[in-house]
Amino acid sequence: MSPTRKAAVQLAALSSHDRNWIWKRLESGERDKIKPALDEFLRIPPAALTVELHKMRNASIPSPRVRRSDDSDLASVRLAATKEVVPLVRSLPPASVALLMQVENWRWSEDVLRSLDLPSRNVVKELLARDKSAQNVVLAEWLVVQLAARIRTERSRLGPPDQKFDSLVGIAD
Incomplete structure (x- = not known):
């Protein structure tokens, strides 16, 4: 196909x-x-x-996971700061949040869950509890690519991060 x-x-x-x-x-x-x-x-x-x-x-599809570790989009999402990712992911529909969280154990997953309103959080948790073998891999990979693009867009809009300022005011991942 x-x-x-x-x-x-x-x-x-x-x-x-x-x-x-x-x-x-x-x-x-x-x-x-x-x-x-x-x-x-x-x-x-x-x-x-x-x-x-x-x-x-x-x-x-041999696996329900996105397995392209050399993919720059996947690496970009893996390395993104939690404060960059949380607002972007929480703007997605709950089903898309759950699908994205199934791709791998992101370090920002718990922060995203905490940031969601209770009904959305419950939907995401329910979807995460289901069998992951039925995961929509094509859509999951597309979501990773789109999230990476949004991260790049936000970074270019905001300019380079001021790491010295971030560490002085206690902003951390």
């Missing part, structure tokens, strides 16, 4: 709220590329979509 069809089937399997949230954040070229396949998958019955997802996962 092509990467475009994989993305489309993953999007089709999401709730309409989560699908619309992601759709708005795709670039127009990405939307144009995915739309025909997405429309196709949205027309098939949910049971058939589940079979398609199962075939795709079993055929092409």
Whole structure:
């Protein structure tokens, strides 16, 4: 299955709220590329979509984890300061927060959970308690890439960090 069809089937399997949230954040070229396949998958019955997802996962994904340790986006998210990541992650829908937290044991995960309102925190915890073998790996990897891009954008907007000032006022990760 092509990467475009994989993305489309993953999007089709999401709730309409989560699908619309992601759709708005795709670039127009990405939307144009995915739309025909997405429309196709949205027309098939949910049971058939589940079979398609199962075939795709079993055929092409050896693990529910993103395993590209040399990926600069993954490294960027791993190395980002907690104070950079928490506001960005908490702006995501709870299902996306849970999916992102399943990628690996991020050092900022507990801080993100504490920052969420109680209903969102409960949804995230419930989703994290479920079987991770059904994790949407393509979407999880996309979330890591998007988070890394948002971290870079925020850094460029704010300028270089003043580490001396941060240590003087007690701001730490």
